[in-house]
Amino acid sequence: MRKKTVLRLVLAAAGVTALVLGLVQGQYGETLSKAVYLCLECVGLG
Amino acid sequence: MDRGLKRKCIQLASAVLYNANFAGFRDGAIWQGEGKGVCVPGLNCYSCPGAVGSCPLGALQNALSRLPEKLPLYVGGFILLTGLALGRLVCGFLCPFGLIQELVHKLPGPKIQKSRWTRRLSWLKYIVLALFVVAIPMCAAWARGYPLPAFCKYICPAGTLEGGWPLALLRADIRGRLGGLFCWKSALCVAILLSCVFCYRSFCRFLCPLGAIYSLFARVALLAMRVDKTLCDNCGLCVKKCPVDVCRVGDRECVQCGACRAVCPKNAIYFGKERRT
Amino acid sequence: MKRLFALLLAVCMCLGIAACGSDAEKSEVTDYDPTAVTPEPELRYTDFTGALLGGGELTLSDYEGKVILLNFWATWCGPCVNEMPAFPRLLEKYGDDLAIIAVDLQEDSETVADFIAEKGYDFPVVLDADGAIGSLYPTDGIPYTVVIAPDGTISDTSLGAGTAEVMIEEYSAMIDAALG
Numbered sequence: 001m002r003k004k005t006v007l008r009l010v011l012a013a014a015g016v017t018a019l020v021l022g023l024v025q026g027q028y029g030e031t032l033s034k035a036v037y038l039c040l041e042c043v044g045l046g
Numbered sequence: 047m048d049r050g051l052k053r054k055c056i057q058l059a060s061a062v063l064y065n066a067n068f069a070g071f072r073d074g075a076i077w078q079g080e081g082k083g084v085c086v087p088g089l090n091c092y093s094c095p096g097a098v099g100s101c102p103l104g105a106l107q108n109a110l111s112r113l114p115e116k117l118p119l120y121v122g123g124f125i126l127l128t129g130l131a132l133g134r135l136v137c138g139f140l141c142p143f144g145l146i147q148e149l150v151h152k153l154p155g156p157k158i159q160k161s162r163w164t165r166r167l168s169w170l171k172y173i174v175l176a177l178f179v180v181a182i183p184m185c186a187a188w189a190r191g192y193p194l195p196a197f198c199k200y201i202c203p204a205g206t207l208e209g210g211w212p213l214a215l216l217r218a219d220i221r222g223r224l225g226g227l228f229c230w231k232s233a234l235c236v237a238i239l240l241s242c243v244f245c246y247r248s249f250c251r252f253l254c255p256l257g258a259i260y261s262l263f264a265r266v267a268l269l270a271m272r273v274d275k276t277l278c279d280n281c282g283l284c285v286k287k288c289p290v291d292v293c294r295v296g297d298r299e300c301v302q303c304g305a306c307r308a309v310c311p312k313n314a315i316y317f318g319k320e321r322r323t
Numbered sequence: 324m325k326r327l328f329a330l331l332l333a334v335c336m337c338l339g340i341a342a343c344g345s346d347a348e349k350s351e352v353t354d355y356d357p358t359a360v361t362p363e364p365e366l367r368y369t370d371f372t373g374a375l376l377g378g379g380e381l382t383l384s385d386y387e388g389k390v391i392l393l394n395f396w397a398t399w400c401g402p403c404v405n406e407m408p409a410f411p412r413l414l415e416k417y418g419d420d421l422a423i424i425a426v427d428l429q430e431d432s433e434t435v436a437d438f439i440a441e442k443g444y445d446f447p448v449v450l451d452a453d454g455a456i457g458s459l460y461p462t463d464g465i466p467y468t469v470v471i472a473p474d475g476t477i478s479d480t481s482l483g484a485g486t487a488e489v490m491i492e493e494y495s496a497m498i499d500a501a502l503g
Contacts, residue, residue, distance in 0.1 A: 008130060008266050015126035022120025026431075027109070031120060032083030033429040034108050034399060035092040035100040036454075038076050038464040040483045041401045042104065042198045043093045043209040044231035045223055076463050078454075108399060191441070192404045220464070223483040 049304055053139060054148075060088065061142035065096030065208070074216030085124045087132065088141030089256050091198075094208035095216070102128075103256050104198050104205075107183040111193035125259060133267025134260045137250055138302035143204040144250055150242040158245045165291040167252050168299055174201070175255035197255060199227070206235040246289040250301060261298035268319055271296045271306065277314035284310055368393070368471045369459045373426065373449035376435055381449050384475075386422040390501045391471040392494065394425045395462045398438045403466040406484035409491045410446055417498060424449060428457045428465065468494070472501040 022028070047055075064086045067077040077098055086099040102125055109118030128136065137144050151157075158164075178197040186194035198205055210231060213220050241248040250257050264270070273284075273295050284295050284306035291299045295306050295315055307315040368391075372382040383393070392413070396403035410423045423446045427435045432450055439448055451457050460469060470479040478501040484490050 004266060008268070011126060011130045011266065015123045015130060017123070018117075018119040018126060019123030022118075022123055025116070025119065027116070027118075027120035028083045029429070030112075031085070031100050031105045031109070032080065033397065034105070035082040035097075036076070036078040037397060037400070037428055037462070038093045038209075038213075039400050039402070040220070040223060040464060041227075042195055043091065043205050043213065044199065044227050045210060045214065045220055045225075045483065075461070078458075078463060111399075190401075190404075191438070192401055193399050194401065219480070219482045 049308065053304060054145070056139045057142070057145040057148075060086075060140045061090075061145055064088070064090040064099060064142060065094055066098050067096045070095030070097075071212060071216070074213060074220075085121065086140075087128050087136045089143045089202075089204045089254065090141075091202065091205040091209040093205065093210075093213070095212055097208070101198075101204075103179060103202070104195055107179055107195035107197060108193050110180060110183050111187035111195075113184055113187075129260050129263035130266060131268050132260070133263040133270055133302070134257060134298075134300060135267065135269055135302045136260055137254075137257050138304070141250075141256075143207070144247065144301070146207070146239075147242045147247045147249055150239055151246050153243045155243045160289070160291050164245075164251065165293075165299075168291045170252045171254055171258040174253055175258040179255045200231070201234065201253070203231075203235040203238045203249060206231045207239075211235075247301065251290055251299070257301075264296060264298040264300065269317070271300060271302050271304065271315060271317055272320060274314045274316060274321060277312045279312055279314075281311065284315060366477045367475050368469065368477055371456050371459055373451060373456050376427075376432065376439060376448040376450055381424065381447055383424065386424070387471075387475050388473050389420055389422045390417070390473060390498050391469075392421065392423045392498070393460075393469040393471060394423065395428055395457060395460065395465050395467040396425055397428050397430055397465060398434055399430075400465050402484040404438075406466060406487055406490040407442065407444065408487035409494060411444065412487070412491055413494055413498070414446060416495070420502060421498060423447075426451050426456055428462065429454045470494075470497045470501055472503075 070077055074095060076093055076095055079098070082092065082098060082100060084099050085102040085105055087102070089103060090097060090099070090101055092100045092104055102121060105121045106118060106125065109116070109121045112118070132140070174197070178201060182196035183194055186196070210228060214224060214228070238249050238253070245251075285292055287309045288295075288300070288306050289303065290301055293299075296302075302317075304317065307317065368383065370382065370384045372380050375381045383391070392410070394410070396407070398404065407425075410425070414421060414423060425444075425446060426449045428451050430450075431452070435448060435450060449456065460467065464482050466482075466484045468481040469477055470481070472478040479497040481493065481497070485493075
Protein backbone atom coordinates (compact mmCIF):
# COMPACT_ATOMS: atom_id res chain seq x y z
CA MET A 1 0.00 0.00 0.00
CA ARG A 2 2.78 2.45 0.77
CA LYS A 3 4.40 1.95 -2.63
CA LYS A 4 1.09 2.82 -4.28
CA THR A 5 0.78 5.99 -2.24
CA VAL A 6 4.30 7.06 -3.14
CA LEU A 7 3.60 6.35 -6.80
CA ARG A 8 0.40 8.39 -6.65
CA LEU A 9 2.20 11.29 -5.05
CA VAL A 10 4.95 11.17 -7.68
CA LEU A 11 2.41 11.05 -10.51
CA ALA A 12 0.39 13.87 -8.99
CA ALA A 13 3.48 16.03 -8.60
CA ALA A 14 4.57 15.24 -12.16
CA GLY A 15 1.12 16.03 -13.48
CA VAL A 16 0.83 19.34 -11.69
CA THR A 17 4.37 20.35 -12.64
CA ALA A 18 3.80 19.45 -16.29
CA LEU A 19 0.50 21.31 -16.40
CA VAL A 20 1.92 24.44 -14.82
CA LEU A 21 5.06 24.41 -16.95
CA GLY A 22 2.93 23.89 -20.04
CA LEU A 23 0.78 26.88 -19.13
CA VAL A 24 3.85 29.01 -18.48
CA GLN A 25 5.22 28.03 -21.90
CA GLY A 26 2.02 29.14 -23.58
CA GLN A 27 0.84 25.67 -24.54
CA TYR A 28 -2.73 26.56 -23.58
CA GLY A 29 -2.75 29.06 -26.43
CA GLU A 30 -1.38 26.46 -28.84
CA THR A 31 -4.07 23.97 -27.83
CA LEU A 32 -6.69 26.71 -28.12
CA SER A 33 -5.54 27.79 -31.58
CA LYS A 34 -6.01 24.28 -32.93
CA ALA A 35 -9.36 23.82 -31.25
CA VAL A 36 -10.94 27.04 -32.52
CA TYR A 37 -9.95 26.58 -36.14
CA LEU A 38 -11.50 23.68 -37.91
CA CYS A 39 -8.80 21.83 -39.77
CA LEU A 40 -10.74 19.93 -42.37
CA GLU A 41 -8.16 17.16 -42.52
CA CYS A 42 -8.77 16.44 -38.88
CA VAL A 43 -12.47 15.68 -39.38
CA GLY A 44 -11.90 13.67 -42.52
CA LEU A 45 -13.17 16.32 -44.88
CA GLY A 46 -10.36 16.45 -47.34
CA MET B 47 -32.66 6.11 -8.57
CA ASP B 48 -31.20 2.88 -9.95
CA ARG B 49 -27.39 3.03 -10.19
CA GLY B 50 -27.41 2.17 -13.89
CA LEU B 51 -29.80 5.02 -14.61
CA LYS B 52 -27.70 7.34 -12.44
CA ARG B 53 -24.66 6.51 -14.56
CA LYS B 54 -26.63 7.15 -17.74
CA CYS B 55 -27.68 10.55 -16.41
CA ILE B 56 -24.08 11.47 -15.69
CA GLN B 57 -23.01 10.26 -19.13
CA LEU B 58 -25.77 12.29 -20.76
CA ALA B 59 -24.99 15.38 -18.69
CA SER B 60 -21.32 15.19 -19.63
CA ALA B 61 -22.19 14.77 -23.32
CA VAL B 62 -24.43 17.83 -23.17
CA LEU B 63 -21.89 19.85 -21.19
CA TYR B 64 -19.03 19.06 -23.57
CA ASN B 65 -21.24 20.14 -26.47
CA ALA B 66 -23.09 23.05 -24.88
CA ASN B 67 -22.61 25.35 -27.88
CA PHE B 68 -26.06 24.51 -29.24
CA ALA B 69 -25.93 27.54 -31.55
CA GLY B 70 -23.15 25.79 -33.43
CA PHE B 71 -25.60 23.19 -34.71
CA ARG B 72 -27.90 25.98 -35.89
CA ASP B 73 -25.14 27.91 -37.68
CA GLY B 74 -22.87 25.08 -38.82
CA ALA B 75 -19.97 26.82 -37.08
CA ILE B 76 -17.64 25.71 -34.30
CA TRP B 77 -17.25 27.61 -31.05
CA GLN B 78 -14.20 29.88 -30.98
CA GLY B 79 -14.28 31.01 -27.37
CA GLU B 80 -11.20 31.36 -25.15
CA GLY B 81 -12.25 28.45 -22.98
CA LYS B 82 -11.85 25.93 -25.76
CA GLY B 83 -8.24 25.32 -24.80
CA VAL B 84 -9.46 23.37 -21.77
CA CYS B 85 -9.49 19.63 -22.48
CA VAL B 86 -12.53 17.56 -21.66
CA PRO B 87 -11.72 14.16 -20.12
CA GLY B 88 -13.50 11.96 -22.68
CA LEU B 89 -13.39 11.52 -26.44
CA ASN B 90 -15.21 14.54 -27.87
CA CYS B 91 -14.15 16.05 -31.18
CA TYR B 92 -13.29 19.74 -30.92
CA SER B 93 -14.59 20.17 -34.45
CA CYS B 94 -18.08 19.24 -33.34
CA PRO B 95 -20.21 22.39 -33.80
CA GLY B 96 -21.29 22.07 -30.18
CA ALA B 97 -17.89 21.43 -28.62
CA VAL B 98 -16.82 23.86 -25.91
CA GLY B 99 -13.56 22.11 -25.01
CA SER B 100 -10.59 20.38 -26.61
CA CYS B 101 -10.34 16.68 -27.25
CA PRO B 102 -7.39 15.38 -25.19
CA LEU B 103 -6.43 12.93 -27.91
CA GLY B 104 -6.45 15.53 -30.69
CA ALA B 105 -4.53 17.96 -28.53
CA LEU B 106 -2.01 15.23 -27.65
CA GLN B 107 -1.34 14.35 -31.30
CA ASN B 108 -0.77 17.98 -32.19
CA ALA B 109 1.45 18.50 -29.14
CA LEU B 110 3.53 15.40 -29.89
CA SER B 111 4.15 16.83 -33.35
CA ARG B 112 6.23 19.53 -31.71
CA LEU B 113 8.74 17.10 -30.25
CA PRO B 114 11.65 17.30 -29.67
CA GLU B 115 11.55 21.11 -29.46
CA LYS B 116 8.58 21.17 -27.13
CA LEU B 117 7.40 18.51 -24.70
CA PRO B 118 3.62 18.05 -24.54
CA LEU B 119 3.48 19.37 -20.97
CA TYR B 120 0.03 20.97 -20.84
CA VAL B 121 -1.86 18.08 -22.44
CA GLY B 122 0.40 15.50 -20.82
CA GLY B 123 -0.17 17.03 -17.41
CA PHE B 124 -3.93 17.07 -17.95
CA ILE B 125 -4.02 13.42 -19.00
CA LEU B 126 -1.74 12.41 -16.13
CA LEU B 127 -3.91 14.10 -13.52
CA THR B 128 -7.17 12.86 -15.04
CA GLY B 129 -5.84 9.32 -15.26
CA LEU B 130 -4.63 9.44 -11.69
CA ALA B 131 -7.89 10.80 -10.34
CA LEU B 132 -10.36 8.86 -12.46
CA GLY B 133 -8.63 6.25 -14.63
CA ARG B 134 -11.19 4.56 -16.87
CA LEU B 135 -14.02 6.06 -14.85
CA VAL B 136 -13.88 8.56 -17.69
CA CYS B 137 -14.87 5.75 -20.06
CA GLY B 138 -17.79 4.63 -17.95
CA PHE B 139 -19.18 8.00 -16.93
CA LEU B 140 -17.69 10.90 -18.87
CA CYS B 141 -17.33 9.86 -22.50
CA PRO B 142 -20.11 10.75 -24.98
CA PHE B 143 -18.98 8.14 -27.47
CA GLY B 144 -19.08 5.51 -24.74
CA LEU B 145 -22.69 6.48 -24.09
CA ILE B 146 -23.54 6.24 -27.78
CA GLN B 147 -22.03 2.76 -27.99
CA GLU B 148 -24.02 1.58 -24.98
CA LEU B 149 -27.25 2.92 -26.44
CA VAL B 150 -26.53 1.28 -29.82
CA HIS B 151 -25.89 -2.02 -28.03
CA LYS B 152 -29.46 -1.95 -26.75
CA LEU B 153 -30.73 -2.37 -30.31
CA PRO B 154 -32.00 -5.87 -30.97
CA GLY B 155 -29.55 -8.33 -32.47
CA PRO B 156 -27.36 -11.30 -31.59
CA LYS B 157 -24.85 -10.41 -28.88
CA ILE B 158 -21.26 -11.65 -29.08
CA GLN B 159 -20.07 -12.89 -25.71
CA LYS B 160 -16.61 -12.09 -24.49
CA SER B 161 -13.98 -14.80 -24.80
CA ARG B 162 -10.24 -15.24 -24.74
CA TRP B 163 -10.28 -13.89 -28.31
CA THR B 164 -11.90 -10.64 -27.30
CA ARG B 165 -9.40 -10.41 -24.44
CA ARG B 166 -6.58 -10.82 -26.94
CA LEU B 167 -8.18 -8.30 -29.29
CA SER B 168 -8.22 -5.78 -26.44
CA TRP B 169 -4.46 -5.34 -26.94
CA LEU B 170 -5.17 -3.79 -30.36
CA LYS B 171 -5.98 -0.42 -28.79
CA TYR B 172 -2.42 -0.15 -27.49
CA ILE B 173 -1.14 -0.66 -31.03
CA VAL B 174 -3.54 2.03 -32.24
CA LEU B 175 -2.22 4.30 -29.50
CA ALA B 176 1.43 3.64 -30.31
CA LEU B 177 1.01 3.99 -34.07
CA PHE B 178 -1.70 6.53 -34.76
CA VAL B 179 -1.43 8.78 -31.72
CA VAL B 180 2.32 8.71 -31.10
CA ALA B 181 4.50 7.34 -33.91
CA ILE B 182 2.80 8.60 -37.05
CA PRO B 183 2.12 12.14 -35.78
CA MET B 184 5.73 12.46 -34.62
CA CYS B 185 7.32 10.98 -37.72
CA ALA B 186 5.08 12.88 -40.11
CA ALA B 187 5.88 16.13 -38.35
CA TRP B 188 9.59 15.45 -38.67
CA ALA B 189 9.20 14.53 -42.33
CA ARG B 190 6.67 17.16 -43.42
CA GLY B 191 7.27 19.98 -40.96
CA TYR B 192 3.61 20.18 -39.91
CA PRO B 193 1.42 17.90 -37.81
CA LEU B 194 -0.51 14.88 -38.95
CA PRO B 195 -3.04 13.92 -36.27
CA ALA B 196 -3.28 10.42 -37.72
CA PHE B 197 -5.90 9.02 -35.34
CA CYS B 198 -8.18 12.01 -35.90
CA LYS B 199 -7.65 11.96 -39.63
CA TYR B 200 -7.92 8.24 -40.39
CA ILE B 201 -9.82 6.56 -37.57
CA CYS B 202 -11.72 8.56 -34.96
CA PRO B 203 -15.43 7.72 -35.23
CA ALA B 204 -16.31 10.41 -32.69
CA GLY B 205 -14.87 12.99 -35.06
CA THR B 206 -16.93 11.64 -37.94
CA LEU B 207 -20.14 11.39 -35.93
CA GLU B 208 -19.84 14.68 -34.05
CA GLY B 209 -17.84 16.79 -36.49
CA GLY B 210 -17.76 15.40 -39.99
CA TRP B 211 -21.40 14.42 -40.46
CA PRO B 212 -23.02 17.49 -38.84
CA LEU B 213 -20.73 19.89 -40.71
CA ALA B 214 -21.30 18.09 -44.01
CA LEU B 215 -25.06 18.30 -43.42
CA LEU B 216 -25.08 21.94 -42.38
CA ARG B 217 -22.59 23.46 -44.81
CA ALA B 218 -22.67 23.49 -48.60
CA ASP B 219 -19.05 24.67 -48.79
CA ILE B 220 -17.87 21.65 -46.80
CA ARG B 221 -20.01 19.28 -48.87
CA GLY B 222 -18.13 20.60 -51.90
CA ARG B 223 -14.85 19.31 -50.41
CA LEU B 224 -15.94 15.79 -49.48
CA GLY B 225 -13.69 13.12 -50.89
CA GLY B 226 -12.25 9.66 -50.38
CA LEU B 227 -11.13 10.34 -46.83
CA PHE B 228 -14.66 11.27 -45.79
CA CYS B 229 -15.99 8.11 -47.42
CA TRP B 230 -13.44 5.99 -45.59
CA LYS B 231 -14.14 7.59 -42.23
CA SER B 232 -17.88 7.37 -42.71
CA ALA B 233 -17.69 3.70 -43.61
CA LEU B 234 -15.47 3.05 -40.60
CA CYS B 235 -17.80 4.94 -38.28
CA VAL B 236 -20.80 3.00 -39.56
CA ALA B 237 -18.90 -0.28 -39.17
CA ILE B 238 -17.92 0.57 -35.59
CA LEU B 239 -21.46 1.59 -34.64
CA LEU B 240 -22.85 -1.51 -36.30
CA SER B 241 -20.39 -3.69 -34.42
CA CYS B 242 -21.62 -2.13 -31.18
CA VAL B 243 -25.05 -3.67 -31.81
CA PHE B 244 -23.45 -7.09 -31.51
CA CYS B 245 -20.46 -6.42 -29.30
CA TYR B 246 -20.68 -4.27 -26.16
CA ARG B 247 -18.54 -1.12 -26.49
CA SER B 248 -16.42 -2.61 -29.27
CA PHE B 249 -14.59 0.66 -29.92
CA CYS B 250 -13.69 1.16 -26.26
CA ARG B 251 -12.46 -2.37 -25.86
CA PHE B 252 -10.49 -2.82 -29.07
CA LEU B 253 -9.63 0.54 -30.63
CA CYS B 254 -9.84 3.55 -28.33
CA PRO B 255 -6.39 4.98 -27.63
CA LEU B 256 -7.72 7.29 -24.93
CA GLY B 257 -9.12 4.29 -23.10
CA ALA B 258 -5.74 2.65 -23.60
CA ILE B 259 -4.03 5.62 -21.94
CA TYR B 260 -6.43 5.73 -18.99
CA SER B 261 -6.16 1.95 -18.58
CA LEU B 262 -2.50 2.43 -17.67
CA PHE B 263 -3.71 4.12 -14.47
CA ALA B 264 -5.89 1.18 -13.38
CA ARG B 265 -3.74 0.30 -10.39
CA VAL B 266 -3.32 3.83 -9.10
CA ALA B 267 -6.54 5.64 -9.96
CA LEU B 268 -8.07 7.23 -6.88
CA LEU B 269 -11.70 6.58 -7.78
CA ALA B 270 -12.49 3.12 -9.11
CA MET B 271 -14.51 -0.05 -8.63
CA ARG B 272 -12.85 -2.08 -5.88
CA VAL B 273 -13.31 -5.35 -4.03
CA ASP B 274 -13.46 -5.59 -0.25
CA LYS B 275 -11.39 -8.72 0.22
CA THR B 276 -12.80 -9.28 3.69
CA LEU B 277 -16.25 -9.79 2.16
CA CYS B 278 -15.34 -11.43 -1.15
CA ASP B 279 -15.61 -15.22 -1.39
CA ASN B 280 -14.06 -15.48 -4.86
CA CYS B 281 -17.22 -16.78 -6.50
CA GLY B 282 -16.17 -15.11 -9.76
CA LEU B 283 -19.66 -13.85 -10.59
CA CYS B 284 -18.34 -10.31 -11.02
CA VAL B 285 -15.95 -11.28 -13.81
CA LYS B 286 -18.53 -13.58 -15.37
CA LYS B 287 -21.21 -10.89 -15.53
CA CYS B 288 -18.86 -8.12 -16.55
CA PRO B 289 -19.62 -7.02 -20.14
CA VAL B 290 -15.96 -6.28 -20.97
CA ASP B 291 -12.81 -8.36 -20.86
CA VAL B 292 -11.70 -8.01 -17.26
CA CYS B 293 -9.69 -10.64 -15.43
CA ARG B 294 -10.62 -9.02 -12.14
CA VAL B 295 -12.69 -6.06 -10.99
CA GLY B 296 -10.96 -2.76 -11.69
CA ASP B 297 -8.22 -4.03 -13.97
CA ARG B 298 -7.09 -2.26 -17.14
CA GLU B 299 -10.15 -3.39 -19.11
CA CYS B 300 -12.67 -2.27 -16.53
CA VAL B 301 -14.73 0.70 -17.72
CA GLN B 302 -16.17 1.21 -14.23
CA CYS B 303 -19.73 0.58 -15.35
CA GLY B 304 -20.75 -1.07 -12.06
CA ALA B 305 -22.36 -4.17 -13.56
CA CYS B 306 -20.26 -6.27 -11.18
CA ARG B 307 -21.46 -4.38 -8.12
CA ALA B 308 -25.06 -5.07 -9.08
CA VAL B 309 -24.55 -8.86 -9.11
CA CYS B 310 -22.12 -9.43 -6.23
CA PRO B 311 -23.95 -11.64 -3.72
CA LYS B 312 -21.70 -10.52 -0.86
CA ASN B 313 -21.89 -6.76 -1.57
CA ALA B 314 -18.13 -6.91 -1.65
CA ILE B 315 -17.73 -4.47 -4.54
CA TYR B 316 -17.72 -0.77 -3.84
CA PHE B 317 -16.93 2.35 -5.74
CA GLY B 318 -14.56 5.06 -4.58
CA LYS B 319 -11.31 5.41 -2.73
CA GLU B 320 -9.65 2.42 -1.15
CA ARG B 321 -11.00 1.45 2.23
CA ARG B 322 -8.53 0.79 5.00
CA THR B 323 -8.87 -2.90 5.97
CA MET C 324 -30.80 12.17 -6.73
CA LYS C 325 -33.72 13.62 -8.69
CA ARG C 326 -32.73 17.09 -7.46
CA LEU C 327 -29.12 16.49 -8.51
CA PHE C 328 -30.27 15.43 -11.95
CA ALA C 329 -32.53 18.46 -12.24
CA LEU C 330 -29.65 20.68 -11.16
CA LEU C 331 -27.33 19.13 -13.73
CA LEU C 332 -29.92 19.63 -16.44
CA ALA C 333 -30.40 23.27 -15.42
CA VAL C 334 -26.63 23.88 -15.54
CA CYS C 335 -26.45 22.36 -19.01
CA MET C 336 -29.30 24.54 -20.25
CA CYS C 337 -27.74 27.69 -18.81
CA LEU C 338 -24.46 26.89 -20.47
CA GLY C 339 -26.22 26.27 -23.74
CA ILE C 340 -28.12 29.53 -23.57
CA ALA C 341 -24.96 31.38 -22.61
CA ALA C 342 -23.15 29.86 -25.56
CA CYS C 343 -25.97 30.91 -27.89
CA GLY C 344 -25.82 34.45 -26.54
CA SER C 345 -22.08 34.85 -27.01
CA ASP C 346 -22.31 33.63 -30.59
CA ALA C 347 -24.84 36.35 -31.44
CA GLU C 348 -22.15 39.04 -30.98
CA LYS C 349 -19.73 37.41 -33.36
CA SER C 350 -18.82 38.81 -36.77
CA GLU C 351 -21.01 41.82 -37.38
CA VAL C 352 -19.14 42.49 -40.61
CA THR C 353 -18.64 40.55 -43.79
CA ASP C 354 -22.03 39.07 -43.08
CA TYR C 355 -22.30 36.73 -45.96
CA ASP C 356 -23.39 33.16 -45.51
CA PRO C 357 -20.10 31.29 -45.18
CA THR C 358 -21.82 28.03 -45.95
CA ALA C 359 -23.00 29.15 -49.38
CA VAL C 360 -20.98 27.84 -52.28
CA THR C 361 -20.70 31.27 -53.86
CA PRO C 362 -21.08 34.63 -52.11
CA GLU C 363 -23.89 37.06 -52.88
CA PRO C 364 -23.13 39.58 -55.60
CA GLU C 365 -21.94 43.11 -54.72
CA LEU C 366 -20.72 42.10 -51.25
CA ARG C 367 -17.60 44.11 -50.37
CA TYR C 368 -14.56 42.98 -48.41
CA THR C 369 -13.94 44.17 -44.86
CA ASP C 370 -10.83 46.28 -44.60
CA PHE C 371 -8.20 45.75 -41.94
CA THR C 372 -4.69 46.76 -40.99
CA GLY C 373 -2.42 44.06 -39.62
CA ALA C 374 1.15 43.48 -38.50
CA LEU C 375 3.40 42.20 -41.25
CA LEU C 376 5.84 39.39 -40.65
CA GLY C 377 9.23 41.04 -40.78
CA GLY C 378 7.95 44.38 -39.51
CA GLY C 379 5.61 47.11 -40.56
CA GLU C 380 1.89 47.01 -41.29
CA LEU C 381 -0.34 46.04 -44.15
CA THR C 382 -3.71 47.58 -45.01
CA LEU C 383 -5.90 45.48 -47.26
CA SER C 384 -7.43 48.44 -49.10
CA ASP C 385 -3.98 49.46 -50.35
CA TYR C 386 -4.28 46.55 -52.77
CA GLU C 387 -7.66 47.50 -54.19
CA GLY C 388 -7.54 47.60 -57.96
CA LYS C 389 -5.91 44.18 -58.18
CA VAL C 390 -7.43 40.76 -57.67
CA ILE C 391 -6.63 39.89 -54.08
CA LEU C 392 -6.34 36.34 -52.79
CA LEU C 393 -6.84 36.76 -49.06
CA ASN C 394 -5.77 33.46 -47.51
CA PHE C 395 -6.25 32.48 -43.86
CA TRP C 396 -3.88 29.75 -42.70
CA ALA C 397 -1.72 28.29 -39.93
CA THR C 398 1.55 26.34 -39.92
CA TRP C 399 -0.10 23.42 -38.16
CA CYS C 400 -2.76 23.03 -40.85
CA GLY C 401 -1.78 20.38 -43.39
CA PRO C 402 -3.95 21.50 -46.33
CA CYS C 403 -2.87 25.12 -45.73
CA VAL C 404 0.79 24.18 -46.02
CA ASN C 405 0.16 21.85 -48.95
CA GLU C 406 -1.49 24.47 -51.12
CA MET C 407 1.02 27.26 -50.45
CA PRO C 408 3.48 26.36 -53.22
CA ALA C 409 0.66 27.42 -55.56
CA PHE C 410 0.91 31.04 -54.43
CA PRO C 411 4.33 31.98 -55.91
CA ARG C 412 3.34 30.28 -59.14
CA LEU C 413 0.09 32.20 -59.33
CA LEU C 414 1.96 35.45 -58.71
CA GLU C 415 4.34 34.58 -61.50
CA LYS C 416 1.42 33.82 -63.80
CA TYR C 417 -0.67 36.92 -63.12
CA GLY C 418 2.03 39.46 -62.28
CA ASP C 419 0.77 42.86 -61.16
CA ASP C 420 -2.88 41.89 -61.63
CA LEU C 421 -2.75 39.71 -58.54
CA ALA C 422 -1.92 40.26 -54.88
CA ILE C 423 -1.75 37.39 -52.40
CA ILE C 424 -2.01 38.15 -48.70
CA ALA C 425 -1.63 35.27 -46.26
CA VAL C 426 -3.04 35.92 -42.78
CA ASP C 427 -1.62 33.57 -40.17
CA LEU C 428 -4.10 32.82 -37.41
CA GLN C 429 -3.10 33.04 -33.76
CA GLU C 430 0.47 31.76 -33.87
CA ASP C 431 3.65 33.27 -32.48
CA SER C 432 5.79 35.23 -34.91
CA GLU C 433 8.83 32.98 -34.42
CA THR C 434 6.94 29.89 -35.57
CA VAL C 435 5.63 31.67 -38.64
CA ALA C 436 8.98 33.29 -39.43
CA ASP C 437 10.80 29.94 -39.26
CA PHE C 438 8.23 28.37 -41.57
CA ILE C 439 8.30 31.15 -44.15
CA ALA C 440 12.09 31.33 -44.11
CA GLU C 441 12.35 27.57 -44.61
CA LYS C 442 9.97 27.65 -47.55
CA GLY C 443 11.36 30.84 -49.05
CA TYR C 444 7.99 32.50 -49.69
CA ASP C 445 8.04 36.23 -50.35
CA PHE C 446 4.35 37.17 -50.54
CA PRO C 447 3.13 39.30 -47.61
CA VAL C 448 2.25 37.40 -44.44
CA VAL C 449 0.11 39.14 -41.84
CA LEU C 450 0.33 38.00 -38.22
CA ASP C 451 -3.12 37.83 -36.63
CA ALA C 452 -1.88 37.03 -33.14
CA ASP C 453 -5.14 37.73 -31.32
CA GLY C 454 -7.50 36.50 -34.02
CA ALA C 455 -9.00 39.96 -34.56
CA ILE C 456 -8.56 39.88 -38.34
CA GLY C 457 -9.76 36.29 -38.56
CA SER C 458 -12.95 37.25 -36.74
CA LEU C 459 -13.81 39.73 -39.53
CA TYR C 460 -14.27 36.81 -41.90
CA PRO C 461 -15.90 33.43 -41.36
CA THR C 462 -12.63 31.63 -40.72
CA ASP C 463 -13.68 28.82 -38.45
CA GLY C 464 -12.47 26.44 -41.15
CA ILE C 465 -9.04 26.76 -42.69
CA PRO C 466 -7.52 27.11 -45.18
CA TYR C 467 -10.05 29.77 -46.12
CA THR C 468 -9.45 32.01 -49.12
CA VAL C 469 -11.44 35.05 -50.18
CA VAL C 470 -11.07 36.20 -53.77
CA ILE C 471 -11.60 39.96 -54.01
CA ALA C 472 -12.22 41.50 -57.42
CA PRO C 473 -10.49 44.75 -58.46
CA ASP C 474 -13.67 46.71 -57.67
CA GLY C 475 -13.58 45.52 -54.05
CA THR C 476 -16.42 43.01 -54.24
CA ILE C 477 -15.99 39.45 -53.03
CA SER C 478 -16.13 37.35 -56.16
CA ASP C 479 -15.45 33.92 -54.66
CA THR C 480 -14.47 32.00 -51.55
CA SER C 481 -12.73 28.70 -51.04
CA LEU C 482 -12.71 26.44 -47.99
CA GLY C 483 -10.14 23.68 -47.72
CA ALA C 484 -7.52 22.82 -50.31
CA GLY C 485 -6.07 20.04 -52.36
CA THR C 486 -2.46 19.86 -53.54
CA ALA C 487 -0.73 22.92 -54.96
CA GLU C 488 -1.25 21.61 -58.51
CA VAL C 489 -4.97 21.27 -57.98
CA MET C 490 -5.21 24.67 -56.32
CA ILE C 491 -3.38 26.44 -59.14
CA GLU C 492 -6.17 25.33 -61.46
CA GLU C 493 -8.92 26.23 -59.02
CA TYR C 494 -7.53 29.62 -58.08
CA SER C 495 -6.73 30.44 -61.71
CA ALA C 496 -10.37 29.91 -62.61
CA MET C 497 -11.47 32.18 -59.74
CA ILE C 498 -8.92 34.85 -60.61
CA ASP C 499 -9.89 34.79 -64.28
CA ALA C 500 -13.54 35.23 -63.30
CA ALA C 501 -12.64 38.13 -60.99
CA LEU C 502 -10.63 39.79 -63.73
CA GLY C 503 -13.69 39.46 -65.95
